[in-house]
Amino acid sequence: MNFPLYIAKKIYNDKGDRKKVSRPAIKIATLGVAIGLAVMIISVCVVLGFKHSIRDKVIGFGSHIQVEDIMALNNQDQYPICINDSMVNVLKGCWGIKHVQKYALKQGILKTDKDFLGIMFKGIGPDYDINFLKQNLKSGEIPKFSDSSSQNKLVISQIMASKLKLKVGDKVFAYFISKDDVRARRFKISGIYQTNMTKFDQTFCYTDIYTAIKLNGWENDQCSGAELQVKDFSRLNEVENVIVKKVNRTIDKYGETYASQTIIDANPQVFAWLNLLDLNVWVIMALMICVAGFTMISGLLIIILERTTMIGVLKALGAKNKTIRHTFLWFAVFIIGKGLIIGDALGLGLLFLQKYTGLIKLDPTTYYVNTVPIEINIPFIIIINVITLIISIFVLIAPSYLISHIHPARSMHFE
Incomplete structure (x- = not known):
């Protein structure tokens, strides 16, 4: 039998005199752990939700990797590159690539009787993944974009519609x-x-790729480039290295040179800003672990002082300092464990409430989303629980050595 664990259970389950100082100390320590854990879980899930929401919107406008003419990457002008069936097959055959879609860009002006607006027409075809557009469609429908004929249909943003006073139809x-x-x-x-991403909403409208190619005066197998979706975003750089080795610096049949860039390279400011959010999470987690640790230290010291007589009796009966320290550390584990359970319930409860009700609203012009986004990541939550438990116990090791300074003879008279 584990003697320290047995004694710790007895002490923890002992209701005893409700006037004891240790009872509120235990409650405060438990509450400190619970609140600290809940704040950490909420912070991580909100930041993950926010980062991935913004990231997915940026990717929706340009996919993960773009293969273009090398001249197009260095300036704003449009340069065609040959993306025929054989090149599409080469790109699809590259390791880590999930989907390949062609696109063609053409600058133009939308004009009504009272106003006009300069925008970028993005031509897309039947191979284009339109799930992103469907998810952010506010009204109307997404037409079946063609690569062989022109339907003269447009999908515009709400910003464009508002400025030009246009509606569906x-x-x-x-x-x-x-x-x-x-x-x-x-x-x-x-x-x-x-999408509430002003930079993109005020720039792009969508039409047939056939229309954009003809307006540019390009050949049928030429376009602005190809967008590549990867299977695993965390391995984006590895996939791009494969593209660089297989495709970059090769020449198409018109003498143009292929080049590629990732969505991170195309939008460095956005992704640098999103990476800064990680620092906020680390600061919050450090502060909350400190709060939980200090409340646990205070609670343990109060409990040790209140149990001085018991410690003296155990020492008189032959218990070693190590055994008694382990007893109180096990006692701390029970308090921390209860705090973790309460913290998980509180944190996850608030997260699910926000996720399914959208209770807390945001200004989309500032935050790019209408409500606080939530991404519940179970592995991260488990890791936070484990780290909180380990650190909380670790910081209690030093205070537990107070037990070694308690002498049996003196403790018998301690009240």
Whole structure:
């Protein structure tokens, strides 16, 4: 039988005199651990939800990796690159690639009777993954984009619709300026999307890739580039290295040079900002662990002082300091364990409430989301529990040595 564990259970389950100082001390220590853990869990899940929500929106506009003409990566002008079936097959065959989709860009102006707006037309075809657009579609529908004919349909953002006072079903003229002339096309608004990412919402509208290629005057197998989706975002750099070795610096049949970049390289400011959020989480976790640790130290010292007579009796009966220390450390484990259970229940309860009700709202113009996003990551929560338990016990080892200074003879008269 584990003697320290047995005694610790007896002490913990002893209701005894409710006027004892140790009872509120135990409650405060338990509450300190619970609140600290709940705050840590909520902080981690909110930051993960926020980071992944913003990341997914940025990726939705440009996928994980873009393969383009090397000149297009170095300036704002549009340079075509050949993305034919053989190149698509090469890209699909690269390790870590899940999906390949072509796109073509064309700058233009949307004009109504009262206003006009310069935007980027992004041509997409039937191979394009439109789940992102569907998730952020506010009204209307996503047309079946074609790579062989022009339907003259547009999906614009809510920002564009508001500025030009357009709605689904309206028709609008678009003007495209080239070196030699100005081309005009009449489009019908098929859908309106809203991601709250102002930088992108005020820039991109979607149409057929066939239309964008023809407006650029390119060949049928030319386009602005290909967007690649990877199977595992955490291995993005490894996948890009494969693309660099297989595709980069090769020449297409028109003499253009292939190059690639990741979505992180294309939007360094956004991802650098998201990475800064990790620092906030570490600071919060450190503060909360300190709070839990100090409350546990205070509680343990009070319990040791109140149990001085018991410690003296155990020593008189032959118990070693090590045995008694282990007894009180086991007692601390019971308090911490109860605090962890309460903290998990409190933290997860609040997280699920926010996740399924959207109770706390945010200003999308500032935070890019309408409500506080939540991502419940069970492995992270388990790790936080384990780390909190280990650190809380570790900081109690030094205070437990107070037991070695308690002498049996003196403790018999201690009250």
